[in-house]
Amino acid sequence: EPEVTQTPSHQVTQMGQEVILRCVPISNHLYFYWYRQILGQKVEFLVSFYNNEISEKSEIFDDQFSVERPDGSNFTLKIRSTKLEDSAMYFCASRSTGIQPQHFGDGTRLSIL
Amino acid sequence: GQQVMQIPQYQHVQEGEDFTTYCNSSTTLSNIQWYKQRPGGHPVFLIQLVKSGEVKKQKRLTFQFGEAKKNSSLHITATQTTDVGTYFCAGGNTGGFKTIFGAGTRLFVKA
Numbered sequence: 439e440p441e442v443t444q445t446p447s448h449q450v451t452q453m454g455q456e457v458i459l460r461c462v463p464i465s466n467h468l469y470f471y472w473y474r475q476i477l478g479q480k481v482e483f484l485v486s487f488y489n490n491e492i493s494e495k496s497e498i499f500d501d502q503f504s505v506e507r508p509d510g511s512n513f514t515l516k517i518r519s520t521k522l523e524d525s526a527m528y529f530c531a532s533r534s535t536g537i538q539p540q541h542f543g544d545g546t547r548l549s550i551l
Numbered sequence: 552g553q554q555v556m557q558i559p560q561y562q563h564v565q566e567g568e569d570f571t572t573y574c575n576s577s578t579t580l581s582n583i584q585w586y587k588q589r590p591g592g593h594p595v596f597l598i599q600l601v602k603s604g605e606v607k608k609q610k611r612l613t614f615q616f617g618e619a620k621k622n623s624s625l626h627i628t629a630t631q632t633t634d635v636g637t638y639f640c641a642g643g644n645t646g647g648f649k650t651i652f653g654a655g656t657r658l659f660v661k662a
Contacts, residue, residue, distance in 0.1 A: 469647060481586075481594060481639060481652040493648035497552065529593055536647025537582070539596040 440464040442543035444530050450549045451520055459515045459546045461530030470513045471531040471540065472505065474498065481529065487513065517548075525550045553578050555642045557653030565661050570627040572656035574640035582643040583616055583623040584650065589636045597625075599643075630660045 443462040451457050463470050472484040486493040487505055504516045513532075517524055527547050531540040554577040564570050574583065582601045586594035598607055600616035600623065607614045613626045623640055637655040644650075 471650070473652075480654045481588075481641075483650055483652070486648045488648065493646070494644075496649075533647065537599070537601070539599065540584070540650070541596070542593040544593050 440541075442530055442532055442541050444528075444543035444546050446546060447544065448547045448549070450551060453522060453550050454519055456516065456518050457520055457548065459517075459528050459530075459548070461513045461515070461532075461543055462511050463513055463530065463532030464534075464541055465511070467532035467534050467541075469493075469533045469536060470505075470507070471533075472515045473529040473531065473542075474526045475529065475545075476526045484515070520548075520550045522550050524548060553642065553644075553651050555640060555651045555653040557640055557656060559656055560654065561657050561659070563659045563661065564630050566632060567629050570630050570634070570658055572625050572638050572640070572658075574623045574625075574642075574653050576621045576642045576651075578642075579620050580642040581620075581645040583620075584641040584643060585614055585623075585625055586639045586641060586652075587636050588639065588655070592636075594639060597638075627658075630658070632660050632662050634658060635660050 445460045470487040474482045483496050485495040485499045506514045527545045529545045530543045533540045556575045584599045585597040588594045604618045605616040611628045615624045637657045639655045640653040641650045
């Protein structure tokens with residue numbers, strides 16, 4: 439069964455540095471999402487992306503964050519000037535249409551030191 | 552902004568007992584999705600409800616969507632140890648561009 443693939447599985451970065459989290463959505467999917475989950479807490483919506491542009495974003499998704507679909511397969515989340523509170527699990531998800539199930543990747547654990 | 556509340560936060564049951572988690576949205580939803588997350592894992596889609604008053608069953612799991620499309624519940628009959636994990640409801644808006652998760656209910660099942 440097709441899967442959403444995320445790399446790296448774990449990223450350790452110094453505070454203030456920039457990180458790029460990578461995702462390869464399922465190939466025929468058109469809707470892409472990033473979520474964040476701080477350890478032991480709920481899954482928080484960050485941003486959705488459709489038709490090569492951001493569809494919706496949450497209050498969390500400020501100027502520190504950006505997303506890109508640089509080619510036909512990758513979907514990236516860039517976090518600039520990382521802070522300690524950015525430490526979390528970041529999940530990418532994709533779906534074929536707006537009403538089909540979302541498929542989540544295994545996540546990238548981001549640790550900011 | 553839109554909020555999705557979910558209770559209880561934790562539930563400990565004996566194997567064979569039933570379990571229910573409840574979800575309530577501050578606004579009318581286009582749809583409600585339910586996910587299960589095992590410790591260390593990612594959310595796994597269980598079901599999506601779209602219609603007012605809809606009830607769906609998956610084996611021992613029963614999902615309901617309220618008439619006003621603002622609340623939902625998941626009921627597990629005769630829990631098994633394989634049911635352990637955190638169950639999240641997630642409210643979706645029209646178009647599928649935004650999904651707001653509840654805080655989740657972590658289920659512990661004692662054999």
